[in-house]
Amino acid sequence: MKLWDLSGHRLRNLLDQGELSAQELVEAFLTRQQNTEPALHAFVTTTGPQALAAAKEIDNARARGEKPGALAGIPMALKDNICTAGIKTTCSSKMLANYVPPYDATVVKSLRQAGSILTGKTNMDEFAMGSSTENSAFYPTRNPWDTSRVPGGSSGGSAAAVAAGQAVFALGSDTGGSIRQPAAFCSIVGFKPSYGRVSRFGLVAFASSLDQIGCFTKDVTDCAAVLNVICGRDEFDPTSVSAPVPDYSKFIGREIKGLRIGLPREFLQEGIQPAVREAILQAAQTFENLGAVVEETSLPKMKYAPAVYYVIAPAEASSNLGRFDGVRYGFRVPTSDLDSLYKKTRSQGFGPEVRRRIMIGTYVLTADNYKNLYQRAQQVRTLIIEEFEQAFSRYDLLLTPTSPAVPFKLGEKMDDPLQMYLMDVCTIPANLAGLPAISIPAGFSAGLPVGMQLMAKPWAEGTLLQAAYSFEQATDYHQRRPAIASGGVVGE
Amino acid sequence: MNNNELETIIGLEVHVELSTESKAFCRCSTKFGAPPNTQVCPVCLGLPGGLPVLNKKALEYAILAGLALNCQIAPSSRFDRKNYFYPDMPNAYQISQADHPVARNGYIDVNVNGHTRRIRINRVHLEEDAGKMIHSGDDIVAASSSLVDLNRAGVPLIEIVSEPDIRSPEEARQYLTQLKTILEYIGVSDCKMEEGSLRCDANLSIRPRGSTELGVKTEIKNMNSFRAVFRGLSFEEKRQRRALLSGQRIRQETRHWDEAQGLTVGMRTKEEVDDYRYFPEPNLPPVVIDSGWIKKIKASLPELPSAKIRRFIDDYDLPGYDAEVLTSSRPLADFFDECVQLFPDPKAVSNWIMSEVLRLLNVEGKEIQATPLKPKHVAKLLQLMQTGTISGRIAKDVFEETFHHGRDPEQIVNERGLVQISDAAELDSLVTQVVAENPNAVEDYRQGKDKALAFLVGQVMKVTRGKANPQLVNKLLKEKL
Ligand SMILES: [Zn+2]
Numbered sequence: 001m002k003l004w005d006l007s008g009h010r011l012r013n014l015l016d017q018g019e020l021s022a023q024e025l026v027e028a029f030l031t032r033q034q035n036t037e038p039a040l041h042a043f044v045t046t047t048g049p050q051a052l053a054a055a056k057e058i059d060n061a062r063a064r065g066e067k068p069g070a071l072a073g074i075p076m077a078l079k080d081n082i083c084t085a086g087i088k089t090t091c092s093s094k095m096l097a098n099y100v101p102p103y104d105a106t107v108v109k110s111l112r113q114a115g116s117i118l119t120g121k122t123n124m125d126e127f128a129m130g131s132s133t134e135n136s137a138f139y140p141t142r143n144p145w146d147t148s149r150v151p152g153g154s155s156g157g158s159a160a161a162v163a164a165g166q167a168v169f170a171l172g173s174d175t176g177g178s179i180r181q182p183a184a185f186c187s188i189v190g191f192k193p194s195y196g197r198v199s200r201f202g203l204v205a206f207a208s209s210l211d212q213i214g215c216f217t218k219d220v221t222d223c224a225a226v227l228n229v230i231c232g233r234d235e236f237d238p239t240s241v242s243a244p245v246p247d248y249s250k251f252i253g254r255e256i257k258g259l260r261i262g263l264p265r266e267f268l269q270e271g272i273q274p275a276v277r278e279a280i281l282q283a284a285q286t287f288e289n290l291g292a293v294v295e296e297t298s299l300p301k302m303k304y305a306p307a308v309y310y311v312i313a314p315a316e317a318s319s320n321l322g323r324f325d326g327v328r329y330g331f332r333v334p335t336s337d338l339d340s341l342y343k344k345t346r347s348q349g350f351g352p353e354v355r356r357r358i359m360i361g362t363y364v365l366t367a368d369n370y371k372n373l374y375q376r377a378q379q380v381r382t383l384i385i386e387e388f389e390q391a392f393s394r395y396d397l398l399l400t401p402t403s404p405a406v407p408f409k410l411g412e413k414m415d416d417p418l419q420m421y422l423m424d425v426c427t428i429p430a431n432l433a434g435l436p437a438i439s440i441p442a443g444f445s446a447g448l449p450v451g452m453q454l455m456a457k458p459w460a461e462g463t464l465l466q467a468a469y470s471f472e473q474a475t476d477y478h479q480r481r482p483a484i485a486s487g488g489v490v491g492e
Numbered sequence: 493m494n495n496n497e498l499e500t501i502i503g504l505e506v507h508v509e510l511s512t513e514s515k516a517f518c519r520c521s522t523k524f525g526a527p528p529n530t531q532v533c534p535v536c537l538g539l540p541g542g543l544p545v546l547n548k549k550a551l552e553y554a555i556l557a558g559l560a561l562n563c564q565i566a567p568s569s570r571f572d573r574k575n576y577f578y579p580d581m582p583n584a585y586q587i588s589q590a591d592h593p594v595a596r597n598g599y600i601d602v603n604v605n606g607h608t609r610r611i612r613i614n615r616v617h618l619e620e621d622a623g624k625m626i627h628s629g630d631d632i633v634a635a636s637s638s639l640v641d642l643n644r645a646g647v648p649l650i651e652i653v654s655e656p657d658i659r660s661p662e663e664a665r666q667y668l669t670q671l672k673t674i675l676e677y678i679g680v681s682d683c684k685m686e687e688g689s690l691r692c693d694a695n696l697s698i699r700p701r702g703s704t705e706l707g708v709k710t711e712i713k714n715m716n717s718f719r720a721v722f723r724g725l726s727f728e729e730k731r732q733r734r735a736l737l738s739g740q741r742i743r744q745e746t747r748h749w750d751e752a753q754g755l756t757v758g759m760r761t762k763e764e765v766d767d768y769r770y771f772p773e774p775n776l777p778p779v780v781i782d783s784g785w786i787k788k789i790k791a792s793l794p795e796l797p798s799a800k801i802r803r804f805i806d807d808y809d810l811p812g813y814d815a816e817v818l819t820s821s822r823p824l825a826d827f828f829d830e831c832v833q834l835f836p837d838p839k840a841v842s843n844w845i846m847s848e849v850l851r852l853l854n855v856e857g858k859e860i861q862a863t864p865l866k867p868k869h870v871a872k873l874l875q876l877m878q879t880g881t882i883s884g885r886i887a888k889d890v891f892e893e894t895f896h897h898g899r900d901p902e903q904i905v906n907e908r909g910l911v912q913i914s915d916a917a918e919l920d921s922l923v924t925q926v927v928a929e930n931p932n933a934v935e936d937y938r939q940g941k942d943k944a945l946a947f948l949v950g951q952v953m954k955v956t957r958g959k960a961n962p963q964l965v966n967k968l969l970k971e972k973l
Contacts, residue, residue: 083541096540103534105541204540209774238545238776316774319575322584323538327640337633342577365575365769374771 003028004165005481008074008222011168015062015073022055022062022073026117029075033119033166036484039147041139042160044080045088046120051075054117070229072115077167079158080121081128082213083202084108087118091204092136093126095324095331095349105202106234107171107213114229119167122157126351127321128178128206130154131423134414135353142410143185144482145449149407152182152423155216159186162216164484169226170216175206176309177402177427179214180439184402184451187441187477189217189468191227194458195434196241199234205320207313208239210431219478220440220469224248227461243459251462256470257291259463261454262395264299267426272404275445280401283442283452283471287399290470297395301387304380305429310421311364311377312432317354318361324349356417385433392457397467400426402439402451430455438464441477449477495737499701500729501709502658502694506671507649508681509621509689510553516620516648517544517587524687528641536646538582543775546571550648551594551779553680554618555789557650558595560678560796561613561671565786569594571618571773576766579640580623590770593617594650594781600674601798602666603816611667612655621647650680656695656706661725665718668692673797677822685717692721697742698732707732708742712756714749724749728756800825808838814846823861834871840878844870848888852895864898873901885958886910914961916968919952922960923968926951937973945969 003011003025014020030048037043058073078084081091083101085108090096104112112118125135133141133156141156143149144164151160155172159182162170172179174192183190192214203213215226228249233242263284268277284294326332326345333344347355364373391398403423413420430437435455442452456464472478515522518535535542558565570592573585598613623645627635652671658664672683672690683690697709710732715724727749732742747756795803797819804815804825819825824845831841849870853860873891876882882890882905890901890910905911913919926948927934933951936944945966952965 081540089540091540099540101534101539101541103539103541201543202541207774236545237543239543239774315771319573319585319769319771322575322577323540323582325577325579325584327579328537328582329539338579362769365771367767367769370769370771 002165004032007218008071008168008225011074012071015068022058022117023052025073026051026055026075026119029119029165029167032164033161036144036164036166039142039484040144040160040164040166041141042122042151042157042164042166043077043120044090044092044123044136044138044157047087047118050087051117051119058115058117069113069115070225071111074116074168075119076111076116077120077122077158077161077170078108078118079124079155079170079172081124081173081204081206082108082121082171083204084118084121087121089121089204090138091127092124092138093350093354094137097137097331099330101202103202106199106236107230108202110229110232111171116229120161122155122161122170124157125154125178126354127204127317128154128173128175128211129317129353129357131177131181131420132408132410132413133157133182134410135351137351140410143407144484145187145447146407147484149409149448150185152185152403152407154178154182156182156185158216159183159188159190162186162218163188163482165481168218169222171213171230172216173203173206174212174214174427174431175210175313176431177424179216180427180437180451180453181403181423183216183439184441184453185407185449187444187449187451187480187482189220189223189441189478190402190439190451191215191217191223191461191464192430192437193227193231193461194436195431196239197232197245197436197459197461198230199232199237199240201234201236205316207316208320209316210309210313212431220438220465220472221249221252223438223468224252224465227465231461246462248462248465251466252469254466255291256287256467259287259292259397259467260395261287261292261294261467262297262391262398263294264297264302264391264398264400266299266302267400271422271425272401273406273445275406276401276404276450279443279445279450280399280452284399286471286474287467290474292467294399295395297391297398299387299391299398299429301380301384302429305384305432306421306425308377308380308384308432309424309428310360311373312381314357314361315364315374316361318358318365321350321354321358353417381432384429388429388433388435388457396456396460396463398455400453400455402426402453406445406448406450426453434458436461436464438468440468440472441475441480443477444480493700493737495733497701498698498733498736499703500659500661500733501656501697501699501706502661502664502725503656504654504658504664504667505693505695506652506654506668507691507693508557508652508675508683510550510648510650511679511681511689512547512549512553512648514547514549515646516547516550516618517646518542520646522647524689526643528639528643531643532645536582537642538584544587544773546776546779547648550618551781552789553648554594554616554650555781555786556678556793557652557675557680558598558616559786559790559793560674561595561598561600561616561652563595563598563613563616565595565781566592567783568592568778568780570778571776572770573773575769578622579638580625580642580645582623582642582645586620586622587773587776588619588651589617592778600667600670602663602670604660604663604666609657609659609663611657611663614653614655616650616652619649619651621645621649656697661722661729664694664725665722668718668721670797673820677794677796679794691716694721694725696725696728696732698729698736707736708744710742710744710756711746712749713746714751716751720749720751723751723754724756727754731756794822797825804828804838808832808842810838810842814842817846817850818842821859823859827860827867830867831870834867835874837874837878840874841870844874848891849895852892863895865895866898869894869898869901876901876905880912880914880961881905882910882912883958883960883962885953886912910959912961913956913959914964916964919960919964919968922952922955923965923972926955927969927972934973945973
């Protein structure tokens with residue numbers, strides 16, 4: 001039995017029955033990590049020794065008869081923009097290459113309390129800006145299904161780590177699709193909760209009004225278990241909400257008869273690969289077979305979403321990244337005067353994509369452009385939110401592709417930022433409206449994963465899990481594992 | 493055109509540090525004077541991942557200030573980011589308020605040369621303070637190294653912006669004084685200019701009297717005391733008037749007040765104008781200030797100086813001048829009120845405080861609340877005088893002791909045997925003795941020199957070391973002579 005192929009809930013059963021110790025489990029995952037990492041580069045930092053120590057502590061606590069936490073002994077990985085006390089948090093940037101935060105993000109605290117064990121910090125597009133993890137200042141991460149291809153991004157390291165069995169689950173952050181798109185590319189479950197459902201305290205900000213922490217898991221059941229731990233109000237995040245958090249595992253196994261699912265045609269038109277469209281129509285059929293009512297619909301304002309996003313996100317980013325100035329921490333180019341300290345530190349410390357977005361963001365916020373660009377974008381954002389509200393008065397869920405395409409080759413889109421930006425066309429709207437959304441495996445095209453996205457109204461995470469689980473049970477995509485072998489470097 | 497045909501226009505921007513326990517957007521202490529960088533956390537250090545959480549007390553203080561300054565409180569207020577790079581600004585932006593300040597459209601009435609002038613207030617908004625820089629040279633350009641202390645970063649400030657309604661440096665000083673008094677009254681700030689908890693920048697321009705357009709203004713910074721504000725503005729007023737009268741133009745610029753040299757100096761001008769790229773702070777949802785809360789805060793407003801002055805004049809029958817002096821600080825006004833409670837002769841209390849108490853406070857350079865003196869002490873002293881137990885002269889001596897050590901006047905009087913001699917029989921023999929010992933003075937008096945009587949009274953007082961009842965001595969002497 002390959003432990004790393006198992007889902008978290010099955011591993012948890014083995015732990016509970018005493019057939020497996022946390023130390024054995026963690027060792028197995030660390031071995032898998034060592035064996036596959038040369039081919040994948042999913043991690044920036046690995047934390048093997050600390051993980052083993054933590055596992056021992058979990059086993060001891062169990063032996064003492066203490067009630068284990070909800071994720072006790074379960075190995076996890078964290079995207080490297082989530083602060084971990086005493087462990088480097090680099091955002092895959094030269095700017096923070098040696099930065100060690102003095103505090104844990106709220107989600108990290110929650111996960112540690114639940115007994116989950118950190119095996120490492122995962123690679124990402126620098127400061128979460130990108131859709132392929134090629135914008136990492138260190139190295140690109142590769143897709144476990146085909147290592148000549150990208151795992152998606154920006155949370156590509158987390159997605160690859162879970163798909164390859166380097167961790168049972170991982171956290172990522174999603175600003176315009178950065179969890180869902182890599183989940184689709186790696187054929188796992190990726191969940192972006194409603195804005196405000198998970199604390200952002202300790203998440204290095206990219207675009208504060210869009211950022212949301214979420215999770216990668218092998219299946220929907222595990223997803224519910226992780227959400228149960230990370231969701232909830234945090235007094236350190238003023239945008240986190242106090243609405244009660246239901247027990248998400250209660251939604252697993254509920255039937256979906258009568259559930260109303262809208263299929264917006266704008267998400268199936270030009271720009272969407274035929275194989276992807278085919279998989280989504282197939283999924284719609286599956287939902288109908290399960291008793292849901294699927295209906296084609298139209299959301300005409302969604303076509304403005306990328307334009308709105310590429311004004312608002314860079315604007316907020318240009319401000320959020322101002323603090324990386326070489327004065328207090330992080331990378332610094334020593335100079336004799338302050339102005340050149342700023343200029344040199346920032347032009348050498350940030351990679352090209354980050355610099356590009358800072359420049360765009362600075363431009364849209366200047367007094368001359370603020371009204372025409374930033375404020376107009378906010379107005380259109382409001383229209384998009386209203387269109388979603390109308391749609392959710394008719395439908396419980398909206399079904400779309402997660403990504404318009406299957407995973408592409410490394411380097412394929414690096415010279416064309418606009419092509420890269422379009423990879424997020426299906427996922428951006430949920431961020432603009434703060435909606436919860438999930439990506440789950442929906443098939444394969446020539447051996448490459450296709451993901452489908454479900455969106456719901458805010459706080460309807462449970463409905464997403466309910467529908468996703470029903471679909472999962474009706475298909476076997478989630479049981480397939482990439483053929484990446486232990487030991488060797490594949491597909492170099 | 494001559495100097496009299498020109499009019500000075502001044503507007504003030506006053507930054508006031510609020511005296512909340514913790515910072516505006518984190519829980520760090522705001523205590524002044526701690527070792528550098530000891531009152532900091534991930535949020536106010538600008539560490540990656542930090543998020544601001546609004547301190548409700550800071551907002552309450554801003555609302556309180558808005559109400560005390562007769563402003564309208566916004567039902568919904570919003571925070572914005574003001575983006576710029578400087579080492580004392582750890583996030584590279586300041587959380588401030590641009591379009592939706594907490595309060596707008598207020599005023600305060602200022603007394604200038606016996607006239608009341610109403611100075612309108614444009615807005616009061618809440619923001620965070622920056623850290624403090626310490627340079628090894630004059631400024632950051634000349635310094636070979638600079639240090640930054642972020643203890644102050646994130647301390648809540650309110651910025652109070654006046655309309656350009658101020659017409660002279662003296663009016664500016666009165667406005668500031670009045671503003672400071674009001675803010676101290678409501679307890680939102682200690683308003684110490686020397687510790688930087690009250691800072692003032694000014695805009696000044698000159699225009700032909702009667703014109704409705706504003707002239708080209710300069711902004712004057714670095715005026716670190718009330719005196720500096722007056723001197724700085726007086727200099728700038730003269731400079732601009734002289735320039736205009738000699739046909740020169742005023743350049744719009746920021747000028748630095750040089751206290752040592754007593755002049756304003758134009759600062760290095762940048763080619764481009766600062767663009768702070770304001771936009772709504774995405775981490776802080778708009779603040780809804782409901783009318784119930786405003787009502788509650790309004791109810792907690794103490795009696796403000798203007799109302800107190802009116803009450804002191806109407807209820808206590810005090811002269812306007814006394815009322816103004818006694819209300820210049822809330823502790824002093826409260827002290828006076830309590831004294832009158834205990835000794836219901838407002839004029840007598842006022843006289844004593846205006847003369848003796850203020851004199852000693854002035855000598856010591858202290859505020860009333862920093863001394864051991866209590867209202868019961870003043871009341872007791874006035875009672876001792878009223879009952880004739882001690883004379884006014886003895887009272888002054890006793891009071892010094894009470895003022896410095898907070899001791900009960902009666903106890904001091906008893907200890908030192910200072911009780912006034914009002915026993916006619918006891919005094920009679922002393923008077924007889926003095927008359928016998930000063931025949932010349934007696935002769936002078938009899939020849940109509942009134943001064944001689946005073947001399948003889950003085951002699952009796954001397955013999956009794958001031959304890960004799962002067963009225964009684966007077967009466968006895970007249971009888972004898
Ligand atoms: Zn702090």
